[in-house]
Amino acid sequence: MKRDDESRLHLGRRGLCFVPDLSKFSMLRCVCLNNNKITEICRTSFNCCLTELYLQNNYITSISGPLRHLSCLRVLLLHNNQIKCLDETVAELRNMQDLHTLSLYLNPFTQDPQYRHYVVHHFPSVQLLDRKEVNLGETRLAFKTFNTERQRVLDSIAFGRRALPPPAGGKYINKNPSSQHRTKCKNSLNNGTERPSGIRQTQNSIVQVKVIKWSGSGLAQWNPVKSKPPIDH
Known part of the structure; x- marks a missing residue:
């Protein structure tokens, strides 16, 4: 040794x-x-x-x-x-x-x-x-x-094909205004009361953008505006 x-x-x-x-x-x-x-x-x-x-x-x-x-x-x-x-x-x-x-x-x-x-x-x-x-x-x-x-995942993010997941304890909100607009329209129609039988839906949207407020996190706030129902002809 x-x-x-x-x-x-x-x-x-x-x-x-x-x-x-x-x-x-x-x-x-x-x-x-x-x-x-x-x-x-x-x-x-x-x-x-x-x-x-x-x-x-x-x-x-x-x-x-x-x-x-x-x-x-x-x-x-x-x-x-x-x-x-x-x-x-x-x-x-x-x-x-x-x-x-x-x-x-x-x-x-x-x-x-x-x-x-x-x-x-x-x-x-x-x-x-x-x-x-x-x-x-x-x-x-x-x-x-x-x-x-x-x-x-890294490659898809680098080329803009995928969004990052929401942070822990947070809530992810889509930053695409047109997407949020469509979602709000759909929710307003689905969650509201049934329309009278004599009223039909027109092609015009019943939700309008009233306020767009961008915060530091880039989130948009959308306020629905009540409009008169279309008149049945």
Whole structure:
């Protein structure tokens, strides 16, 4: 066992088949276990303050369970292993909000053509993925690909095809005057008393705009004006 100091531990190229229990070393911040024969990781292998973990070039088939408590991790190398499930891997790493360097290539799930964008979408803090810098174009494309509904709403708003939803606790009022005018006319006809049988409806509107008052929120007030019923000929 080689220790540079109390915070770094190097166990690479030792022929290890398992990860020893290192959780009791509370000062450890960096652990190197690369180039061994490790197939699985114990749930109590590492302390929660670890910031760098090197597990590349092993035979690990799953990381579900033993890493999710490593919320301080900034560097994680897992390339050239046998991890098959991408969803499980993403779920395991989702608490790592400070993760900026991640390496997963040469695992079976990386053969999926959308693998990189999927990882970029779920880990916005990652700046270096598989030894390649994450650029703004990849981030935007990942957002459009895996956040399709939200992107559709944003696109429709940008092109004026859809209005924003009403704020919480508020009431949305259509700002289109002609639409409000038609609505008021319809409500006046539907909610009023029945017309006498000798009176028929004419083509003229029975509601007129009396006051248009625009407030800071852009809402219009409409006041109905009573008019004489048309005379039946």
